[in-house]
Amino acid sequence: MTARCAQESIYNLLPRLEEKPVKPPRYISTFRPSVKREVEKNKAQWKTMGPAKVAVPSPKSFLQKHSKEPKLPARKKEQDSKKLPALSVPRRTDHPVMGIQTKKNFINTNAVAAITGLPKKPQPIYVDRRQGDKYLLETSGLVPKYIKKKDYGVTPKYVTRRNEEMKRAQKEYEASILEHLKKRAMKRLSDEERRSLLQGLKKNWEEVYREFQGLSVELDTIPKKMYKEKLELQMKQLEHDIEVIEKHKVIYIANE
Numbered sequence: 001m002t003a004r005c006a007q008e009s010i011y012n013l014l015p016r017l018e019e020k021p022v023k024p025p026r027y028i029s030t031f032r033p034s035v036k037r038e039v040e041k042n043k044a045q046w047k048t049m050g051p052a053k054v055a056v057p058s059p060k061s062f063l064q065k066h067s068k069e070p071k072l073p074a075r076k077k078e079q080d081s082k083k084l085p086a087l088s089v090p091r092r093t094d095h096p097v098m099g100i101q102t103k104k105n106f107i108n109t110n111a112v113a114a115i116t117g118l119p120k121k122p123q124p125i126y127v128d129r130r131q132g133d134k135y136l137l138e139t140s141g142l143v144p145k146y147i148k149k150k151d152y153g154v155t156p157k158y159v160t161r162r163n164e165e166m167k168r169a170q171k172e173y174e175a176s177i178l179e180h181l182k183k184r185a186m187k188r189l190s191d192e193e194r195r196s197l198l199q200g201l202k203k204n205w206e207e208v209y210r211e212f213q214g215l216s217v218e219l220d221t222i223p224k225k226m227y228k229e230k231l232e233l234q235m236k237q238l239e240h241d242i243e244v245i246e247k248h249k250v251i252y253i254a255n256e
Contacts (some may be wrong), residue, residue: 186252198245205238 029035090096124137137143146152189197212231219225245251 184254186254189251189253194245194249194251198242201238201242201245205235205242208234208238 125134126137126140126142127134208231212228212235215228215231216224219228
């Protein structure tokens with residue numbers, strides 16, 4: 001009842017026609033023909049996708065062992081083959097010379113050689129212990145062979161040459177040291193040089209003292225004070241030098 005009452009309405013008295021929605025026309029690009037032509041034109045480039053349509057290799061032409069290794073060219077026979085040197089060994093086809101006989105008596109010859117020959121000396125040996133093995137004495141190192149050499153105890157030439165070079169280098173070094181010391185040696189001043197030096201110092205002191213006496217009494221500026229101090233230092237140094245030279249009669253100076 002409730003459902004029927006819900007459907008009843010004044011708007012439902014007249015039947016309505018169902019309106020179906022109209023679809024708009026599908027969009028078609030204006031470049032579709034040109035794109036289609038390009039696709040048809042470049043279609044051959046896409047044929048690599050998928051199984052390739054190529055000739056199938058024959059089952060008889062399979063990969064064999066060492067087939068891909070580089071092969072050397074066939075060896076050519078030398079036209080001018082070198083002749084082999086003559087062999088000292090007789091060939092298989094050679095036949096010995098027959099019928100040659102000697103008149104030498106080997107029995108008598110051997111008997112004479114045995115009688116007249118010197119007996120063979122036994123090699124010297126040594127044994128390490130009473131029931132030990134035997135060894136040659138010459139190669140054992142027990143024979144004093146080295147001390148019997150001609151050059152045993154003689155100084156080798158390279159040692160003598162090296163000692164001479166060391167002595168020569170030492171002499172050159174000592175000569176250079178002496179020369180250097182002579183250059184720096186002390187030199188004694190003569191009486192005339194000492195007297196002239198003393199007179200020069202006194203003359204310099206007089207000149208500096210004259211300048212010092214010429215200063216103004218009032219030192220009101222800094223340059224005047226500095227100049228006065230400079231002259232005082234010079235006079236003091238000259239007085240010290242004059243006193244040293246007058247005190248010492250013998251004076252040595254270093255050569256520079």
